[in-house]
Amino acid sequence: MKKKATDKSAKTAASAPLKQIKKANRKPRHSNHKTRSIWFQARSSWPVREAPIHKLVQQRAIARKTLAPQPGETQWESVGPTNVGGRMTSIVCHPSRPDTIWIGAAGGGVWKSADAGRTWRALWHDQDVLSVGSLAVDPKDPKTVYCGTGEANLSADAYPGVGIYRTKNGGRKWVLLASSAKTGIPRRIGVIALDPFDSKHLVIGGVGYSEDERGGMSTSRDGGVSWTRESFISPFNYWCHSIAFHPTQRGTIYATFTARGVKNGIWKTTDDGKTWTQLTKGLPMPARLGRTTVAIAPSSPDVVYAYADDGNEAVLGVFRSANGGANWTDVSGTHFQKEGQSSYNNTIAVHPTSPNHVICGGVDLHLSTDGGKNWRKVTRWNADRGNSDYAHADHHNLLMPAAAPGRIYDPNDGGLDVSEDGGLRWTNRSNGLAATMYYDLDVAATSGKFFGGGTQDNGTVVTETGGSDDHTEKLGGDGGWMVYDPTDETHLYASYYNFNIFRFHGKSARYVTPASASDAERESVWMVYILMDPSNPNTVFTGTHRVWRTQNDGLSWKAVSGTLDGSDITAIEIAPKNTKRIYIGTENGGFFRSLDGGETWSPNLASATLPGVTITRIESSPVNADVIFATVANFGHSHVFRSNDGGLNWADVDSGVLPDVPHHALAIPGDAPNSVYAANDAGVFVSPDLGTTWRDISRNLPNVPVVDLVYHEKDGALTAATYGRSLWRLKVR
Numbered sequence: 001m002k003k004k005a006t007d008k009s010a011k012t013a014a015s016a017p018l019k020q021i022k023k024a025n026r027k028p029r030h031s032n033h034k035t036r037s038i039w040f041q042a043r044s045s046w047p048v049r050e051a052p053i054h055k056l057v058q059q060r061a062i063a064r065k066t067l068a069p070q071p072g073e074t075q076w077e078s079v080g081p082t083n084v085g086g087r088m089t090s091i092v093c094h095p096s097r098p099d100t101i102w103i104g105a106a107g108g109g110v111w112k113s114a115d116a117g118r119t120w121r122a123l124w125h126d127q128d129v130l131s132v133g134s135l136a137v138d139p140k141d142p143k144t145v146y147c148g149t150g151e152a153n154l155s156a157d158a159y160p161g162v163g164i165y166r167t168k169n170g171g172r173k174w175v176l177l178a179s180s181a182k183t184g185i186p187r188r189i190g191v192i193a194l195d196p197f198d199s200k201h202l203v204i205g206g207v208g209y210s211e212d213e214r215g216g217m218s219t220s221r222d223g224g225v226s227w228t229r230e231s232f233i234s235p236f237n238y239w240c241h242s243i244a245f246h247p248t249q250r251g252t253i254y255a256t257f258t259a260r261g262v263k264n265g266i267w268k269t270t271d272d273g274k275t276w277t278q279l280t281k282g283l284p285m286p287a288r289l290g291r292t293t294v295a296i297a298p299s300s301p302d303v304v305y306a307y308a309d310d311g312n313e314a315v316l317g318v319f320r321s322a323n324g325g326a327n328w329t330d331v332s333g334t335h336f337q338k339e340g341q342s343s344y345n346n347t348i349a350v351h352p353t354s355p356n357h358v359i360c361g362g363v364d365l366h367l368s369t370d371g372g373k374n375w376r377k378v379t380r381w382n383a384d385r386g387n388s389d390y391a392h393a394d395h396h397n398l399l400m401p402a403a404a405p406g407r408i409y410d411p412n413d414g415g416l417d418v419s420e421d422g423g424l425r426w427t428n429r430s431n432g433l434a435a436t437m438y439y440d441l442d443v444a445a446t447s448g449k450f451f452g453g454g455t456q457d458n459g460t461v462v463t464e465t466g467g468s469d470d471h472t473e474k475l476g477g478d479g480g481w482m483v484y485d486p487t488d489e490t491h492l493y494a495s496y497y498n499f500n501i502f503r504f505h506g507k508s509a510r511y512v513t514p515a516s517a518s519d520a521e522r523e524s525v526w527m528v529y530i531l532m533d534p535s536n537p538n539t540v541f542t543g544t545h546r547v548w549r550t551q552n553d554g555l556s557w558k559a560v561s562g563t564l565d566g567s568d569i570t571a572i573e574i575a576p577k578n579t580k581r582i583y584i585g586t587e588n589g590g591f592f593r594s595l596d597g598g599e600t601w602s603p604n605l606a607s608a609t610l611p612g613v614t615i616t617r618i619e620s621s622p623v624n625a626d627v628i629f630a631t632v633a634n635f636g637h638s639h640v641f642r643s644n645d646g647g648l649n650w651a652d653v654d655s656g657v658l659p660d661v662p663h664h665a666l667a668i669p670g671d672a673p674n675s676v677y678a679a680n681d682a683g684v685f686v687s688p689d690l691g692t693t694w695r696d697i698s699r700n701l702p703n704v705p706v707v708d709l710v711y712h713e714k715d716g717a718l719t720a721a722t723y724g725r726s727l728w729r730l731k732v733r
Contacts, residue, residue, distance in 0.1 A: 085415015107724025148189025331372025361395025585615025
């Protein structure tokens, strides 16, 4: 959930702008992806829509086998935040012990709690992919848990999955039960449903973004070993969003689909899948039904609810049937008119003993205790944290355990929120759930205890003690680039999406986005790069499709370049040895430089050596401004390049030795200028000789993308930001 902070006045740090409610009408989104998906795709899948997860898995394995690890036994340490939950997609609980729960993270794997979310333990670390879309527990054997990989919330900003994992011992050991590559099941599995009468009978649903990576429904009759793709909707690509087995009538199943037309909507079988009937009476015409989730009332299973998107982000309706789907009534009234993002947040659950007690999750949570006659918004994402009506925005799953009537588990973009009174009051239970998705990171040069960065929908979060459990939010929404003054840890710049920049100094915060930047320019870029001049922190550079500079600490800005190559600026470097040297990289793979502090700019100097894809980072040698390194995104080429003449000529210093995966960051220590650290989607690697040779330094890092890397000279430590498992630190000197 992303809302613009509209108050541009100076504020105290304690009241720095968090998320604000938009006053304008919601704009329709004519895309299956959120904006951050475009950011992810530019780095991981361009020019196609889906990243090649099979190649990432392969390249990671090759690197572990062929690249010698750097000597040393020191391991990476998780440094939080443990008090900021990341995006969660799914949850299940033990059928008779409702405090025992398993939760799935969009980019951080499977976690387990034995005390209803008060403490957590990560179960996944080195699986092929840590992107989770769905979970299911076998009610007849609760130690058996299934995990469908690949998030299916129509926000493709994390890698697709590899299939279905299974554990038979509650999570201690997992095996890849069904490979997508071998069985053809979707790579983004949004639902796993188990037949309550036959644990060998599984039905799954998922989404796919091409005919080569199809979504749809698949069925297994042998416990998940073999699968058959259901084609009654279409033999081609379609999406299956929700599946529910009738709890007492064997062979009765409900499922929802989108197929871009008249096959959309809710379908039902009463003969165990041999034939299916489209349910239409009382529902809008099928083509109007977007993503829809169904829920059966456990205590009165003829009562079925459906929460439906209109295909354009609004809630089409909440529909109720009292006769097993033969007839439906829209019970939403006008209550949901201000709800949005319902192709991304779409979940519904019914109380285990009261068929009229139903809760829906969109941006906020909505409750009815009279079958939809009256609704109440029971959470407000913009309430003060800690209030009983606060729950994080963007709800992806809801669970009401039969063994704990009144309890509701709510996985969302901020971890897990829980109600113990049927949905009236809420508490956050994300402590220890270190699955935050970071875009970037910085560590204050003056003190390694000050660090933080921008995160997906959890704002810009920082610690000032070095602790893992006391990170606080500087800005809300999707937090963007953050940078500390190298001489003063209380002076920093932070941002959120779409070119919105704030300057913090001591206890003050000020909105300092260039006033002359148009709305169109601000909205054209997802995250802006920000960098301070290391010799003069009043001079700061940022960029959209052109370069902006302030020389008075953000009070005024000047566009010091024209449009460079028409794409977003994705990397900026100010050479520490000569701060008149400014180097720029772009999303189109362009490289530009200024030799006079930004007054004039070169043409594109990328040459034919750089592969013409997003330049993700530029790093200059601390002892020679002419020696620069660049990393690039995507697959299918080398990823680390070096120039010895300030970017006029480039050499490939990757040479196929490093994994062929997107690279994101570089770090060159000032106290060891021949060492180069590189971070990518397979881990962290080091060259002791300016790129001539490379070694693996990933060690115990989880298998998630490492998107940023900072070396701290005073502490001799690397800090790494991951997109799915928060922050990690390694002592290297």
